[in-house]
Amino acid sequence: MNSMHTFARRAGFAGVVLLLLVIGAFPALAQKDTLILAVGGENTEGYDPLLGWGNYGNPLFHSTLFKRDATLNIVPDLATKRQLSADKKVWTITIRDDVQFSDGTPLTAEDVAFTYNKGLEAGGKIDLSPLVKAEATDSRTVKLHLSQPDITFVQHLVTLGIVPRTQYGPAYGRNPVGSGPYKLVRWDEGQQLVVEANERYYGHKPQIKKLVFLFADEDAALAAARAGQVDVLGVPSNLAAQDIGGMRLHVVKSVDNRGLMFPVVPDEGRTTPSGAPIGNDVTADIAIRKAVNYALDRQALVAGVLDGFGRPAYGVVDDLPWDNPAVRFADNDPEKARAILEAAGWKDTDGDGIREKNGRKAEFTIIYNAKDSLRQGLALAASDMLRPVGIHAVPKGENWDRIKTRLTHSQVVVYGFGDHSPLEMYKLYHTPGPDPMYWNAGFYSNPVVDSHLENARSAESFEASIPHWQKAQWDSTTGFTVPGDAAWAWMVNLDHTYFVNKCLDVGTSQMEPHGHGWPITANIVEWTWTCD
Amino acid sequence: MDVRLSADNRPAEEPAPLRRSVLSSAAGRLARFAAAKAVRLALLLVSVATLSFVLVSFSPVDPIDAYLGPSILKVSPEQREVIAQRWGLDQPPVERFTRWAANLLQGDFGTSTIFNEPVLTVIVKRFTTSFWLMFAAWTVSGVLGFTLGLLAGAYPASPLDKTISFYAYLMASTPTFWVGMVLLTFFSVHLGWTPVHGAWPAGMAAHDVSLMQRIHHLILPAVTLSLIGVAQIALHTREKTIDVMRSEHALFAMAQGERPLAIVFCRTLRNVALPAVTLQFASLGELFGGAVLAEQVFAYPGLGKATVEAGFRGDVPLLLGLVIFSTVFVFTGNTVADLLYMIVDPRMRRNARKGDR
Numbered sequence: 001m002n003s004m005h006t007f008a009r010r011a012g013f014a015g016v017v018l019l020l021l022v023i024g025a026f027p028a029l030a031q032k033d034t035l036i037l038a039v040g041g042e043n044t045e046g047y048d049p050l051l052g053w054g055n056y057g058n059p060l061f062h063s064t065l066f067k068r069d070a071t072l073n074i075v076p077d078l079a080t081k082r083q084l085s086a087d088k089k090v091w092t093i094t095i096r097d098d099v100q101f102s103d104g105t106p107l108t109a110e111d112v113a114f115t116y117n118k119g120l121e122a123g124g125k126i127d128l129s130p131l132v133k134a135e136a137t138d139s140r141t142v143k144l145h146l147s148q149p150d151i152t153f154v155q156h157l158v159t160l161g162i163v164p165r166t167q168y169g170p171a172y173g174r175n176p177v178g179s180g181p182y183k184l185v186r187w188d189e190g191q192q193l194v195v196e197a198n199e200r201y202y203g204h205k206p207q208i209k210k211l212v213f214l215f216a217d218e219d220a221a222l223a224a225a226r227a228g229q230v231d232v233l234g235v236p237s238n239l240a241a242q243d244i245g246g247m248r249l250h251v252v253k254s255v256d257n258r259g260l261m262f263p264v265v266p267d268e269g270r271t272t273p274s275g276a277p278i279g280n281d282v283t284a285d286i287a288i289r290k291a292v293n294y295a296l297d298r299q300a301l302v303a304g305v306l307d308g309f310g311r312p313a314y315g316v317v318d319d320l321p322w323d324n325p326a327v328r329f330a331d332n333d334p335e336k337a338r339a340i341l342e343a344a345g346w347k348d349t350d351g352d353g354i355r356e357k358n359g360r361k362a363e364f365t366i367i368y369n370a371k372d373s374l375r376q377g378l379a380l381a382a383s384d385m386l387r388p389v390g391i392h393a394v395p396k397g398e399n400w401d402r403i404k405t406r407l408t409h410s411q412v413v414v415y416g417f418g419d420h421s422p423l424e425m426y427k428l429y430h431t432p433g434p435d436p437m438y439w440n441a442g443f444y445s446n447p448v449v450d451s452h453l454e455n456a457r458s459a460e461s462f463e464a465s466i467p468h469w470q471k472a473q474w475d476s477t478t479g480f481t482v483p484g485d486a487a488w489a490w491m492v493n494l495d496h497t498y499f500v501n502k503c504l505d506v507g508t509s510q511m512e513p514h515g516h517g518w519p520i521t522a523n524i525v526e527w528t529w530t531c532d
Numbered sequence: 533m534d535v536r537l538s539a540d541n542r543p544a545e546e547p548a549p550l551r552r553s554v555l556s557s558a559a560g561r562l563a564r565f566a567a568a569k570a571v572r573l574a575l576l577l578v579s580v581a582t583l584s585f586v587l588v589s590f591s592p593v594d595p596i597d598a599y600l601g602p603s604i605l606k607v608s609p610e611q612r613e614v615i616a617q618r619w620g621l622d623q624p625p626v627e628r629f630t631r632w633a634a635n636l637l638q639g640d641f642g643t644s645t646i647f648n649e650p651v652l653t654v655i656v657k658r659f660t661t662s663f664w665l666m667f668a669a670w671t672v673s674g675v676l677g678f679t680l681g682l683l684a685g686a687y688p689a690s691p692l693d694k695t696i697s698f699y700a701y702l703m704a705s706t707p708t709f710w711v712g713m714v715l716l717t718f719f720s721v722h723l724g725w726t727p728v729h730g731a732w733p734a735g736m737a738a739h740d741v742s743l744m745q746r747i748h749h750l751i752l753p754a755v756t757l758s759l760i761g762v763a764q765i766a767l768h769t770r771e772k773t774i775d776v777m778r779s780e781h782a783l784f785a786m787a788q789g790e791r792p793l794a795i796v797f798c799r800t801l802r803n804v805a806l807p808a809v810t811l812q813f814a815s816l817g818e819l820f821g822g823a824v825l826a827e828q829v830f831a832y833p834g835l836g837k838a839t840v841e842a843g844f845r846g847d848v849p850l851l852l853g854l855v856i857f858s859t860v861f862v863f864t865g866n867t868v869a870d871l872l873y874m875i876v877d878p879r880m881r882r883n884a885r886k887g888d889r
Binding site: 034036044046047048051052055056122123124125128129171173174186189190191192194197210211214215216217219220221223224226227229399401402404417419421423424427433438439460473514515 | 608
């Protein structure tokens with residue numbers, strides 16, 4: 001009797017175990033209102049805007065004062081209007097009065113002021129240093145005092161998420177409370193982030209109620225997508241030419257560019273404070289830099305290295321509102337490149353196919369990050385394209401840290417840039433300060449370009465700054481682009497490629513900046529599920 | 533079968549019976565053993581901590597650059613100084629080390645720069661996830677490896693032995709991550725039996741996850757780790773079994789008509805278990821390393837993944853914390869191995885006693 005009982009209990013237990021095993025074996029089914037996204041980029045230090053969460057835009061859980069629409073125009077979000085004082089140093093911003101944080105507390109100008117003041121000292125990935133202080137003059141008005149006129153500060157108004165002053169503390173990043181379209185439900189570190197629509201959101205209510213962001217390596221994410229467990233998958237373009245069942249390819253244009261950075265000063269034995277050599281005698285010659293620019297066949301680079309997922313790059317800000325279309329030129333013109341070199345005195349006198357001038361060979365090394373196969377491809381292809389015009393460019397893979405600290409001021413390097421703020425252009429081409437950073441690594445300096453860049457920065461409005469940004473590129477006499485000083489040879493702008501569930505309409509994506517993944521969520525409130 | 537009498541068969545191979553007198557002084561010996569080990573651990577920790585700190589400070593990875601990543605362009609030199617201050621990087625290395633060591637003595641491991649959380653919190657959080665993976669793999673590879681080794685050693689040169697040895701040699705020379713990827717491709721992507729990613733199904737909260745779901749997600753990474761872990765134990769056990777099977781008492785039993793398997797299981801288990809036990813506990817270090825790779829492949833959010841991130845992103849406090857943690861972990865494994873050795877093999881006790889005097 002007793003043993004019968006035990007047997008029955010054991011059998012029952014085994015049955016339950018079996019049942020659980022069967023249930024557990026089925027993958028979570030993606031429902032209509034839940035999306036699973038694998039777009040990489042876990043913010044391991046937490047979702048705290050003051051430490052840098054969302055500094056490329058759209059901090060999902062937070063709202064920003066302004067935002068950029070699909071065509072990158074600045075449109076109001078929390079703010080209803082902004083005004084710049086006559087000395088261009090004080091921004092007065094009026095905010096909506098109907099906004100609540102997801103926990104129900106109202107969002108006031110005090111919170112905005114707190115966010116900016118705290119962000120100034122937080123020591124994160126945002127740099128508010130032009131700001132002196134922020135003050136709330138009443139519950140709807142906040143004044144931002146800058147140390148000097150700086151229109152590029154508008155980028156912070158577009159990207160910095162507003163945090164509640166009463167709830168902000170050291171643990172905030174793990175439990176963020178904001179006023180954005182979604183709120184964080186759970187974050188299983190190293191694994192996933194679960195977010196739900198914020199029912200208190202004042203803007204357009206998203207149709208997709210729940211999002212799960214998976215944090216996985218490329219291989220694991222791709223495997224998950226193949227197993228049908230992912231709705232949105234970000235992939236590098238070399239993995240885009242494949243079929244994944246139930247998904248379609250979504251290609252987003254970007255200003256994520258790659259180009260050759262030239263040291264533009266000759267090697268005079270100077271070094272940086274840390275001892276890195278400065279200057280390159282070959283690329284200091286503008287004829288070499290122009291010849292490289294004309295000799296490159298950018299269309300072929302796009303087709304061959306990017307598998308067609310991209311477009312030629314002629315400048316650093318192609319197709320952004322502050323791009324100057326006058327800098328476009330006809331490339332793939334080896335004849336023109338040869339003519340430029342001949343005219344500058346670069347001639348092949350010893351018949352080895354490489355030109356010389358004053359006993360110096362037209363020769364340089366193209367350094368690329370050895371871990372990045374795309375940059376390697378570009379360096380190799382560029383080298384092949386330069387050989388016929390008599391320039392010997394030797395591609396060489398190096399460790400990224402060595403590139404940044406030792407090689408960058410004396411060698412040609414394949415870099416990638418591209419941002420939604422023209423401040424990047426300023427940093428790349430403005431005369432570098434005493435402390436060289438690797439953005440103007442080539443020590444490019446042109447006083448006219450400097451004054452255009454400074455005028456742009458101190459313009460009275462963002463719209464008014466645009467002509468100055470364009471003149472810095474080319475003002476019909478000088479500029480940093482190819483018609484002018486040809487400080488860089490930009491090669492390609494990448495396309496960012498995603499696999500998206502066939503039943504998901506992701507609307508019109510913004511042109512994306514450098515870095516791949518999260519930016520696709522910029523218009524997430526517009527996403528709709530189109531199947532039943 | 534090789535039946536030559538080995539010249540060096542030792543009478544000491546005979547298992548000695550446990551004696552009362554041995555047990556009576558056990559407590560005192562254990563205390564002395566513990567004290568000696570503690571001193572050794574302290575010395576080890578000091579040298580490991582110092583060495584790691586020196587190595588890390590010579591690392592070419594700039595922690596601020598690594599932290600900033602693509603945001604590097606948005607940040608001015610002034611802001612870098614603010615970050616350096618937040619992390620204490622504005623101090624000279626020696627000062628940083630002494631401050632770090634002083635805090636350490638009070639149990640404060642510092643704050644992880646990439647997780648913005650106390651190092652101990654990160655380690656505890658991640659280790660709880662890793663623990664089950666390591667434990668499952670460790671148990672399976674121990675039991676399976678020992679059994680396979682016994683079987684192979686009982687019938688040397690038989691097809692069974694050849695199969696087991698081939699498998700063991702193959703696995704001993706195969707990288708963990710590769711095995712992981714093959715299993716992932718076949719079972720998760722091709723057959724769809726096992727999950728691809730994470731420690732539980734996407735979108736679920738940790739407290740809603742059933743034990744079975746956790747096990748379901750654990751299977752593949754654990755199998756990957758054990759497939760490889762089996763090899764070492766199996767090979768060593770096989771060697772030892774063959775050795776013991778050539779001993780006099782085994783041969784004697786065989787002469788009386790006992791089957792090899794019976795001899796292995798009934799008469800030689802204790803002798804054969806020695807290398808297996810040592811290896812099993814000494815392999816905690818390898819287990820740790822293997823888990824790093826397996827977790828990376830299966831996106832299993834344990835300590836391994838955290839270690840990789842800490843390395844890539846120059847998180848010095850976390851790296852140092854992990855080094856200390858893994859030192860203690862591996863040291864504990866070895867100490868347990870020593871202890872078990874004394875229990876399993878009475879000769880060790882006798883030697884230990886002689887050594888004491």
